């Protein structure tokens with residue numbers, strides 16, 4: 001950990017958010033530098049530059065919520081005890097592994113969805129000279145996770161569990177992507193394939209495991225816990241992830257685009273959104289016909305008809321009800337947990353998302 | 359291992375090649391069935407069918423050389439002792455993990471290279487209804503490897519080393535792909551980027567580790583060996599992999615297409631082939647000009663000019679010389695090895711490729 005000392009990470013021990021974020025970003029520089037000098041590969045100058053640019057473009061630029069939540073969660077599990085410099089570095093490194101995992105999924109997802117922008121800039125595969133090389137860059141991002149884990153965690157007693165964890169969560173995410181892709185794209189656009197059960201499966205596997213369970217599971221492993229004793233923690237985090245994605249679907253249509261920071265496109269994209277699923281549940285025959293005729297079409301008039309129908313069906317009210325019921329249920333489960341430290345971790349996740357507007 | 363007994367694998371204990379291959383294929387069915395009922399994911403009927411079709415299309419259809427060589431190598435390491443049924447099953451499973459790894463790389467490589475056919479059928483992404491979903495299928499293939507390793511090897515003392523091995527070899531292969539892609543595609547076609555040093559790097563990383571080192575490393579781990587004590591074995595296998603790829607480049611231009619089973623396209627594809635690198639080394643100024651003007655162009659007249667130049671420069675002779683020198687060098691290293699069993703493994707690899715015509 002000489003690198004960190006050289007960069008004076010130790011001076012940012014304070015727990016303020018700004019300091020945490022700058023510590024976290026310093027760890028990024030260390031990890032990147034390790035990867036650019038990995039002895040398992042003989043870089044050419046060109047390829048080293050390529051990887052550096054690719055990492056800065058795709059990994060560093062996110063909101064870092066998932067990554068930072070590893071450090072936050074680990075602190076809460078330590079119940080106020082000061083973290084050692086090594087613990088800070090390692091919890092940041094695990095946070096970055098999740099950011100790398102997310103970057104990997106997003107780079108490839110944007111190709112598969114033929115998307116245009118991501119985080120306010122062109123998708124990586126649309127950058128000149130990149131194109132389909134982005135597929136291999138996605139693969140590299142994924143492989144970097146295991147280089148980081150091996151370099152910094154190989155001698156830890158929880159190393160095997162950590163590797164198994166990342167592999168299992170990656171598998172579940174890829175499976176979620178698969179049902180998303182084949183439900184949305186296979187054959188003709190057909191609303192009859194959409195139901196609450198398929199929606200739940202898509203969001204649970206595609207989002208919840210890596211965004212909610214994985215950060216806490218990393219923190220638990222660092223704290224010396226056995227994940228098999230925390231199936232209840234996994235379940236509540238997965239439920240929180242589903243609730244988070246329902247909010248995402250709701251905001252896509254009903255949020256103020258100014259506040260949200262983007263204009264939703266789920267309706268024209270024929271997405272298996274919670275809203276369309278709920279609409280299908282509540283539609284009369286007449287209304288079902290309107291939905292089938294207008295969902296998944298690009299014209300503003302089609303979109304407007306779908307939005308009008310959503311209002312007619314009071315999906316705003318249905319969502320409010322879902323939101324408060326979910327909150328109560330999650331809180332009930334959390335407060336029944338025997339460990340106050342774990343309660344604190346779970347409550348901090350819930351607090352971050354309850355009634356969010358963006 | 360009830361599954362295997364049910365399928366009477368035990369009746370095919372004989373060491374004949376045909377029996378080995380049918381045992382190997384039976385293990386495929388077992389592994390596939392496990393994956394289609396993996397408890398970490400809630401399959402829909404549609405997604406289960408999708409995965410089954412994808413596996414049969416991309417994994418089962420290869421020549422299986424790499425996979426079978428794990429079993430062969432393990433047998434040689436056991437020096438004639440009979441393998442237990444579990445050892446047969448596990449060595450086949452590791453062989454299949456390499457086949458899965460290869461399928462993963464090929465599915466994605468064909469998209470990046472915009473290829474048309476693979477193993478005599480359309481590339482997976484060109485199959486109707488597949489398209490860019492093939493990217494996620496590649497990811498799934500990769501994830502299956504770790505599902506197989508976890509299910510069957512989690513309790514083995516060499517489990518961590520096995521997982522680290524697959525991760526490191528995958529990383530090296532992805533790095534080889536990267537330099538291949540950026541050397542071949544970045545910017546304009548420019549022969550001045552091609553040299554023996556870049557060629558060696560591309561083929562060593564892209565091919566040699568996973569095709570030559572990985573099968574033997576798997577067998578060594580199963581035999582209880584520590585891979586850190588076998589760096590010399592790694593080095594000789596990597597050298598053999600480089601030699602194998604030089605043959606591949608040679609055959610692409612000089613083999614009888616009937617025997618080879620395909621028509622080479624390295625010249626028109628502007629590939630960083632060993633032949634063009636050797637030609638560049640040996641060209642006069644005049645000849646260099648011809649090479650620059652004709653390499654990487656689709657017309658038959660351009661291709662013919664390059665082939666004529668190769669003949670003028672006696673690249674056939676240069677290759678023959680390279681081939682016999684490589685063989686002598688490899689044999690020298692192999693025969694100096696202290697273990698007769700390891701010598702036998704290495705010799706069996708070399709015998710399979712020396713002076714091959716396809």
Ligand SMILES: [Mg+2]
Pocket residue numbers: 109110113115
């Ligand atoms: Mg997308």
Ligand SMILES: [Mg+2]
Pocket residue numbers: 109112113180
């Ligand atoms: Mg998508």
Ligand SMILES: [Mg+2]
Pocket residue numbers: 248249252
């Ligand atoms: Mg959304």
Ligand SMILES: [Mg+2]
Pocket residue numbers: 467468471473
């Ligand atoms: Mg190719």
Ligand SMILES: [Mg+2]
Pocket residue numbers: 467470471538
């Ligand atoms: Mg290629």
Ligand SMILES: [Mg+2]
Pocket residue numbers: 606607610
């Ligand atoms: Mg070739």
